[in-house]
Amino acid sequence: MIDWKIFDTALFVAFPYVAVVVAVLVGILRYTNDRFSYSSLSSQFLENRTLFWGSVPWHYGVILVLSAHLLALVFPAWWGDLISDQIRLYVLEVSGLALALMAVVGLTLLVVRRIQNPRALAVTSRMDWVLLAALLTQVGLGFWIALVYRWGSDWYLHTAVPWMVSLLVFNPQIQYVTALPWLVKLHMLGGFFIILLFPFTRLVHLVAFPITYLWRPIQVVIWNWRPQRPAQ
Numbered sequence: 001m002i003d004w005k006i007f008d009t010a011l012f013v014a015f016p017y018v019a020v021v022v023a024v025l026v027g028i029l030r031y032t033n034d035r036f037s038y039s040s041l042s043s044q045f046l047e048n049r050t051l052f053w054g055s056v057p058w059h060y061g062v063i064l065v066l067s068a069h070l071l072a073l074v075f076p077a078w079w080g081d082l083i084s085d086q087i088r089l090y091v092l093e094v095s096g097l098a099l100a101l102m103a104v105v106g107l108t109l110l111v112v113r114r115i116q117n118p119r120a121l122a123v124t125s126r127m128d129w130v131l132l133a134a135l136l137t138q139v140g141l142g143f144w145i146a147l148v149y150r151w152g153s154d155w156y157l158h159t160a161v162p163w164m165v166s167l168l169v170f171n172p173q174i175q176y177v178t179a180l181p182w183l184v185k186l187h188m189l190g191g192f193f194i195i196l197l198f199p200f201t202r203l204v205h206l207v208a209f210p211i212t213y214l215w216r217p218i219q220v221v222i223w224n225w226r227p228q229r230p231a232q
Contacts, residue, residue: 008174008178009172009174011185011189012163012172012174012177012178012185012188012189013167013172013174015189015192016167016192017167018196019192019193019195019196020192020195022196022199023195023196023198023199026199026200027198027199027204029199030199030204031204051110051113053106053109054106054107054108054109054110054112054113055106055110056106057102057103057105057106057109058102058103058106058107058109058110059106060099060102060106061099061100061101061102061103061104061106061139062103062107062139064099065096065099065100065103065142068092068096068153069156072153072156072157072161073161073164073165076157076161076165079153079157080157083153083154083157089151089153089154092153093146093150093151093152093153096146096152096153097143097146097147100139100142100143100146101143103139103142103143104136104139104140104143107132107135107136107139108136110132111132111136114128114132127197127200127201128201128202130197130201131194131197131201131202131203134190134193134194134197135194137190138187138190138191138194141183141186141187141190142187144183145183145184145187148183149181149183149184158176159176159177159180160176160177160188162176163176163177163188
């Protein structure tokens with residue numbers, strides 16, 4: 001017989017901590033031993049049209065949605081005041097649903113591009129596919145939750161936020177999330193699974209801000225340079 005208390009503790013206490021620790025340690029190890037792999041490994045030069053129509057809605061959608069999640073986590077009192085007005089709550093709900101749909105459509109186009117373009121497919125590694133699958137599942141779940149379990153701007157503040165805060169202060173309080181529907185719990189765990197994938201994939205470029213460019217010597221690049229032939 002399954003002890004659900006131990007099962008919930010493993011999922012909502014142990015797994016988040018393991019994911020973060022692995023992401024930090026392996027990320028540092030990768031940066032130390034293979035610094036040049038800290039890159040997005042862009043394939044823009046291989047094909048640009050589909051990349052544009054997929055990348056733009058994906059990035060705008062996911063960044064704005066993540067920003068809303070982060071604002072509610074960092075400023076819960078302010079967020080509570082923001083959604084206390086019914087009109088503002090409606091606006092946030094509709095905006096979140098639209099942004100989630102943008103992210104799903106954009107990422108789907110990026111996956112289709114990888115499959116249909118032979119050159120992009122050739123440079124796509126196994127970990128790229130794992131990452132794409134995890135991201136697509138995560139944003140798909142997010143969109144479905146926003147559609148089915150309405151008023152997420154409100155209940156997120158009273159469930160996921162106190163749970164994550166309790167993890168941050170090393171006093172896990174899993175009762176905030178264990179009673180939620182399984183789709184919602186999978187979405188929460190999916191976020192930590194992506195964190196776990198972080199140091200093993202191209203996602204590491206998010207923390208590799210090129211600040212050294214500020215003091216790096218000027219670099220001159222000559223494209224398709226050919227030496228001139230001496231006059232006959």
